Amino acid sequence: MKHMTEEELITYREGISAQRAEIARHLAACQECRAELERIEAVLAALDTMPVPNPGDDYGRHVWQQITPRLPERTARWWQAWFDPKRLGTLASVAALLVMAFLAGRITKRDHTGNDVASTDQIRERILVVAVGDHLGRSERMLIELSNAAPLDPAQKQVNISAEQSRAEDLLDENRMYRQTALQEGDTGLASVLDELERVLLDVAHSPEEVTPAQLEKIRQKIEAQGILFKVRVVGRELQERQKATTPAPAQKNSTESERNKA
Amino acid sequence: MIGMQPSVENAQTIAESDAVAVKRTLAGERDAFRVLVERHSHNVFRLAYRMTGNRPDAEEVVQEAFLRAYQKLGKFEARANFGTWVYRIAANYAIDRMRQRKKEEARKVEPAVHEEGMENDPVTLVQDAKPTPERLAHNIELRKQMEIALAALSHSERTAFVMRHWEGCAIEEIAEVLKSSSGAAKNTVFRAVQKLRLALQPFVGKGTPARAMGTES
Numbered sequence: 001m002k003h004m005t006e007e008e009l010i011t012y013r014e015g016i017s018a019q020r021a022e023i024a025r026h027l028a029a030c031q032e033c034r035a036e037l038e039r040i041e042a043v044l045a046a047l048d049t050m051p052v053p054n055p056g057d058d059y060g061r062h063v064w065q066q067i068t069p070r071l072p073e074r075t076a077r078w079w080q081a082w083f084d085p086k087r088l089g090t091l092a093s094v095a096a097l098l099v100m101a102f103l104a105g106r107i108t109k110r111d112h113t114g115n116d117v118a119s120t121d122q123i124r125e126r127i128l129v130v131a132v133g134d135h136l137g138r139s140e141r142m143l144i145e146l147s148n149a150a151p152l153d154p155a156q157k158q159v160n161i162s163a164e165q166s167r168a169e170d171l172l173d174e175n176r177m178y179r180q181t182a183l184q185e186g187d188t189g190l191a192s193v194l195d196e197l198e199r200v201l202l203d204v205a206h207s208p209e210e211v212t213p214a215q216l217e218k219i220r221q222k223i224e225a226q227g228i229l230f231k232v233r234v235v236g237r238e239l240q241e242r243q244k245a246t247t248p249a250p251a252q253k254n255s256t257e258s259e260r261n262k263a
Numbered sequence: 264m265i266g267m268q269p270s271v272e273n274a275q276t277i278a279e280s281d282a283v284a285v286k287r288t289l290a291g292e293r294d295a296f297r298v299l300v301e302r303h304s305h306n307v308f309r310l311a312y313r314m315t316g317n318r319p320d321a322e323e324v325v326q327e328a329f330l331r332a333y334q335k336l337g338k339f340e341a342r343a344n345f346g347t348w349v350y351r352i353a354a355n356y357a358i359d360r361m362r363q364r365k366k367e368e369a370r371k372v373e374p375a376v377h378e379e380g381m382e383n384d385p386v387t388l389v390q391d392a393k394p395t396p397e398r399l400a401h402n403i404e405l406r407k408q409m410e411i412a413l414a415a416l417s418h419s420e421r422t423a424f425v426m427r428h429w430e431g432c433a434i435e436e437i438a439e440v441l442k443s444s445s446g447a448a449k450n451t452v453f454r455a456v457q458k459l460r461l462a463l464q465p466f467v468g469k470g471t472p473a474r475a476m477g478t479e480s
C-alpha cells in the first residue's frame with residue numbers, strides 16, 4: 001500500500017485537499033499514516049495554545065474613538081442631513097417639497113428604469129436629490145450665462161439681461177422654499193448657501209432690464225466674490241453622485257461562500 | 264481565546280445587518296460605520312495579532328484596516344460580506360507592517376526576534392492545568408520556540424497559515440491577499456505547516472504530550 005505524503009496529510013488536516021475522500025479511506029485502513037497525522041496534529045495543537053491577548057470588551061468602541069478624527073467626511077455636512085431616510089420619512093415640509101417637485105414635472109423627465117422594488121425612502125430620497133440638484137444646476141447655468149453676457153455690438157452701451165432676470169425670478173421662488181425647509185430642519189449650512197444664492201438671484205431679478213457694462217461687471221464681481229458658482233457646482237456634483245448612488249444596481253449575490261475549516 | 268467563529272445562520276444574519284450598515288454609511292450616516300467597527304474589531308484584532316505577533320502593531324493594523332475600509336466603502340457595495348472584506352484589507356496591511364518591521368529590526372544591532380510576544384504573562388498558557396514547575400518551564404520553552412518558528416516563516420507563509428489554520432478563511436480569500444493562484448496559496452499553507460513542524464516537532468514529541476497541555480480546545 002502506498003502511504004500518504006506529508007503534503008497530502010497536511011492539506012487534508014487543513015481542509016484544502018482535493019482528494020479528501022481518498023485520504024480518509026486510506027487513513028481508516030492505515031495505522032502508520034494515522035500516527036503520522038497525529039504527530040502533525042500535535043504540533044498544530046501546541047500552536048493553538050498560543051494566546052491572543054483580549055483587547056477588552058470595549059475594544060470596538062476604543063477603535064471607533066481612535067479612528068473618528070481621521071475619518072474623511074463622506075458628504076458635505078450641511079446637506080447630508082437632507083438624505084437621511086429617517087428624517088425624510090417624517091417631515092411634512094419635505095413631503096410638501098416633494099409634491100412641488102412632482103408638480104414641476106422635473107422628476108419624471110429623469111431616468112426611471114423599472115425601479116418598482118425600490119423602497120419608499122429610496123424613492124423619496126431620489127426625488128429630493130433630483131429636485132435640489134436640478135435647482136442648483138439651473139441656477140448655475142443662469143449665473144454662468146449672466147457672467148458671460150456681453151454687448152452684441154462693442155459699441156453698445158447697454159446689455160439686455162431680461163432673459164436671465166426672468167429665470168432668476170423663477171429660481172428665487174424655488175430657492176426660498178428650499179431655504180425655508182433647510183432652516184426649519186436646522187440645516188443652517190445648506191440654508192446659508194441657499195441664502196447667499198438668494199441674494200445673488202435677488203440682485204439679478206431687481207436689476208434693470210438693460211444694464212451698463214459697468215453694472216454688469218458689478219454683478220459679475222459679486223458672484224465671484226461670494227464664490228457662489230463654486231459652491232453651487234460642488235453641491236450640484238455631490239447631488240449627482242447621490243443620485244447615482246441611490247439608483248439601485250442589479251442585485252448581486254456573493255457566490256463564493258467560504259468553506260470553513262473548523263466547525 | 265477571544266471571539267468565537269460565528270455559526271452559519273448567525274453569520275448570515277450578521278452579513279445582512281452589515282449590508283444595511285454599509286448602505287447607511289454610504290448614504291452619509293457616518294455613525295452607521297461605528298456598528299461595523301464595533302462588530303468586527305475583535306476578529307480583526309485577533310487576525311492582526313497572529314500575523315504581527317505583537318499588540319502595538321496589531322492595534323495599528325486594526326485602525327488602519329477600518330480607515331481603509333471606510334475610504335474604499337464605495338467599492339464594497341457589490342460584495343456581500345463585510346467581515347471577509349475587512350479581513351482581507353487587514354491582512355494586506357499586516358503584511359506591509361511585517362515587512363516594515365523587518366526592515367526596522369535589520370537596522371537594529373541586536374534583533375529582538377521574539378521578545379515582543381513575551382509581553383503576556385506566560386502563565387496564561389497553563390490556565391486550566393496545574394502549573395507544576397516542570398510543566399511551566401516546558402511551556403515557556405515551547406512558547407519561545409513557537410514564536411521563533413512563526414517569526415521564521417516568510418510573510419506569505421505566516422499570512423497563509425494564520426488565515427487558513429486559525430481564521431478558517433477560504434483558500435480564494437488567501438489567494439487574493441497573497442496575489443497568487445488558489446493552487447499556490449494551498450502550497451503556501453502546506454509549506455508553512457511543514458516548516459513549523461520541522462521546527463517544533465522536537466519540542467512536542469517528548470515529555471508531556473502536546474494535546475494534554477492546558478489547551479482549552
Ligand SMILES: [Zn+2]
Nearest residue numbers: 003004030033
Ligand atoms: Zn499509510
